[in-house]
Amino acid sequence: MDQTALSLLVDIIDAGNLSRAANQLGMSRANVSKRLNQFERQLGAELLRRSTRQLEPTELGWQLYEHGRAIRHQLMAAQESVQSLGKRLSGTVRLSVPSGFGQHTMSAWFMEFMAMYPAITLNVIFDNDIEDLIKGAVDFSVRVMGETPTHAVAYTLGDVEYVACATPGLAREAGMPQTLDQFGDLPLITSELTGQKLLAAGRLGTASGQLQIHPRLMSANFFFLRDAILQGLGVGLLPRYMVARDIEAGTLVRLPLPPADLAFLRTTMYLLYLPTRYQTRAVATLIAFLREKTASVN
Numbered sequence: 041m042d043q044t045a046l047s048l049l050v051d052i053i054d055a056g057n058l059s060r061a062a063n064q065l066g067m068s069r070a071n072v073s074k075r076l077n078q079f080e081r082q083l084g085a086e087l088l089r090r091s092t093r094q095l096e097p098t099e100l101g102w103q104l105y106e107h108g109r110a111i112r113h114q115l116m117a118a119q120e121s122v123q124s125l126g127k128r129l130s131g132t133v134r135l136s137v138p139s140g141f142g143q144h145t146m147s148a149w150f151m152e153f154m155a156m157y158p159a160i161t162l163n164v165i166f167d168n169d170i171e172d173l174i175k176g177a178v179d180f181s182v183r184v185m186g187e188t189p190t191h192a193v194a195y196t197l198g199d200v201e202y203v204a205c206a207t208p209g210l211a212r213e214a215g216m217p218q219t220l221d222q223f224g225d226l227p228l229i230t231s232e233l234t235g236q237k238l239l240a241a242g243r244l245g246t247a248s249g250q251l252q253i254h255p256r257l258m259s260a261n262f263f264f265l266r267d268a269i270l271q272g273l274g275v276g277l278l279p280r281y282m283v284a285r286d287i288e289a290g291t292l293v294r295l296p297l298p299p300a301d302l303a304f305l306r307t308t309m310y311l312l313y314l315p316t317r318y319q320t321r322a323v324a325t326l327i328a329f330l331r332e333k334t335a336s337v338n
Contacts, residue, residue, distance in 0.1 A: 043111070045079035049087060049101070050108040052076065054316050057095055109316065130159035131322035136173065137182045139166045140262040141200075141309070145281055146182070149333050153326060160322045168260075173312055179323045180313035182330070188310055195311040195327075197334040201280045202234070202305040203287075204295040207272040211293045214275065220301040227256035227274035229265050234258075234277055237305055277305070281337075309334070 048061075052072065055061035062069040080087050087101035097105060137146050143166055150162055165172060170189065173181040188194040204223075206214065214226055230238075235258045256274045259265055262282050269276035269283070270291060276283065286292040311327060313319070319327070 042079060042082065045075060045082070046104060046108040047112065048072070048075055049079065050105055050112060052088070052095065053097055053101070053105050112318070128159040129157055129321060129325060131320050132161040132163060133320075133323050133326050134163040134165075134178045135180050135182070135326070136165040136167055136169070136178050138168055138184050138309075139260075140279065141184065141281060142166045142182070143263070145337070146330075146333075149330065153329050156329075157322070157325065160326070162326075170312075173314065176314065176317060179317065179319070180311060180327060182309065182311050184307045184309050186307065188312060191314065192312045193315050195331060197309040197311055197331065198337075200307045200309055202277055202302045203280045203283065204275060204277055204297050204302065205269065205283050205287060205292045206275045206295065207270065207291070208293050210272050210275065211295065217295060218297065220297055223275065224254075228254065228277065229257045229268050229274035230255060230277040231262065231265065232258050232260055234305060277302075 048065075051065060052058060052061040055064055058069050058072050058076075062072045065072065076088065083100075085100050086098050087104065089096045089098060142164070150164060154160070154162060165178065168183070170181065170183060170185075172178045173192065174189070182197065184200055204217075204220075217223055217226065235255055257265065257268050262278060265276060265278060266282050266286070268274065269278070270286065275295070276292075283292055287294050311330065313327075
């Protein structure tokens with residue numbers, strides 16, 4: 041089999057259409073189309089179904105794509121092994137992590153990893169966007185989400201549980217509510233996303249006054265929200281990891297709500313990467329390290 045043509049098939053499917061593949065390869069679209077046609081004639085089978093806007097691989101096209109991608113990654117791994125022979129593990133890893141969990145918990149992990157592997161460079165982006173991964177701008181992402189992208193490989197890192205908490209003084213004044221429905225007259229401090237979930241669940245106060253909970257402060261910045269809760273400005277609904285140390289120290293108390301009351305706020309954290317992107321030894325080592333770390337806190 042023509043391995044050059046097989047590699048071209050991988051490039052075309054990864055690009056999504058002939059024009060983008062030609063642009064990335066520095067070739068004309070006509071030349072790419074000609075070489076693809078020659079490969080299909082050689083095999084005696086159609087590999088891609090053409091339309092005006094996109095290409096859809098046939099069953100054989102997908103099978104050859106998987107083989108071609110695996111061969112390409114194996115060759116890159118072999119080349120990396122030769123280049124790194126007798127050297128310390130090195131390279132650059134670019135990743136994106138959630139702004140809240142990333143800054144609160146993962147920052148210390150990255151420092152530990154860098155001490156273990158001084159020749160590896162990390163480029164860490166703290167945000168909650170998935171676009172960097174989709175565009176191929178990062179090697180992998182850690183994200184808290186409900187559903188993962190269909191085109192990405194996803195490792196489950198664990199659930200993110202939510203807790204209700206307040207300062208001891210405010211908790212005494214509020215009478216330690218036992219259920220979420222008893223939050224009616226309490227000033228709520230939580231994230232915008234949690235506010236949306238409360239609204240969808242029929243728990244958030246509206247102009248009609250028929251619903252119970254009325255937020256006093258909402259923001260996407262968990263550190264800002266935590267500071268406001270510690271100031272006694274309201275009762276918080278935040279991820280457990282953000283306030284666990286404060287609850288342990290006694291500066292905040294956890295309100296005794298039944299777990300079922302907050303179950304609808306639970307989310308899952310995933311480590312995501314694109315199967316088309318080759319993982320260097322540095323990337324694979326960091327992924328294994330982060331999976332071990334998250335397993336230890338769940």
